[in-house]
Amino acid sequence: MSRPGRPKGEHRSAQRAGNSINPPSRSKGEHRSAQHEGSPVSVAAPGAESADLAFMRAALAIAAEAAARGEVPVGAVVVRDGAIIGRGGNSPIAHNDPTAHAEIAALRDAGRAIGNYRLPGCTLYVTLEPCAMCAGAIMHARIARLVFAARDPKTGACGSVVDLFAEARLNHHAVVTGGVDAEASAALLGAFFAARRRTEPEASPS
Numbered sequence: 001m002s003r004p005g006r007p008k009g010e011h012r013s014a015q016r017a018g019n020s021i022n023p024p025s026r027s028k029g030e031h032r033s034a035q036h037e038g039s040p041v042s043v044a045a046p047g048a049e050s051a052d053l054a055f056m057r058a059a060l061a062i063a064a065e066a067a068a069r070g071e072v073p074v075g076a077v078v079v080r081d082g083a084i085i086g087r088g089g090n091s092p093i094a095h096n097d098p099t100a101h102a103e104i105a106a107l108r109d110a111g112r113a114i115g116n117y118r119l120p121g122c123t124l125y126v127t128l129e130p131c132a133m134c135a136g137a138i139m140h141a142r143i144a145r146l147v148f149a150a151r152d153p154k155t156g157a158c159g160s161v162v163d164l165f166a167e168a169r170l171n172h173h174a175v176v177t178g179g180v181d182a183e184a185s186a187a188l189l190g191a192f193f194a195a196r197r198r199t200e201p202e203a204s205p206s
């Protein structure tokens with residue numbers, strides 16, 4: 001039985017329906033995973049910060065496209081050797097698919113691009129802290145590094161709710177950097193939810 005009062009169906013159950021997207025308190029908090037101390041990946045090369053910003057801007061552009069489709073604005077890109085090999089925007093509503101998060105879409109796109117279900121040596125940039133599902137997919141893909149923008153205090157699995165990348169019993173650990181262009185991502189999400197509250201006043205914040 002469908003519930004009355006939600007004729008357009010379950011926007012609130014779409015990805016990251018929370019309204020309280022906070023920029024991270026540690027703006028450059030490189031929160032290293034427990035393993036791989038001394039991994040060369042963890043040492044920022046000259047210009048690494050500006051490269052991170054440029055790729056995050058690409059992910060933010062995809063997030064803005066998602067917002068234009070009425071999806072929660074989250075975007076992701078997969079980068080290998082300095083080039084984007086996969087892109088994905090959040091689209092669970094359009095696809096009636098709870099797994100259609102930006103990270104999953106970007107991983108699939110990258111996998112198809114290189115003909116491999118594993119993406120070793122790749123970096124995934126995403127505009128919002130990944131959830132547990134996406135953290136799992138990132139691990140299965142063997143992503144070497146994860147860079148995200150805003151934190152998600154409701155579903156974030158990189159330290160906000162749980163920290164799966166610090167879980168030593170899981171066998172793959174990406175190096176995680178949070179807070180890259182967090183303010184821009186938080187602003188995009190904030191504007192999206194503010195607009196939705198104006199058009200769906202009955203949908204009170206959870």
Ligand SMILES: [Zn+2]
Binds near residue numbers: 103130131132134
């Ligand atoms: Zn997710």
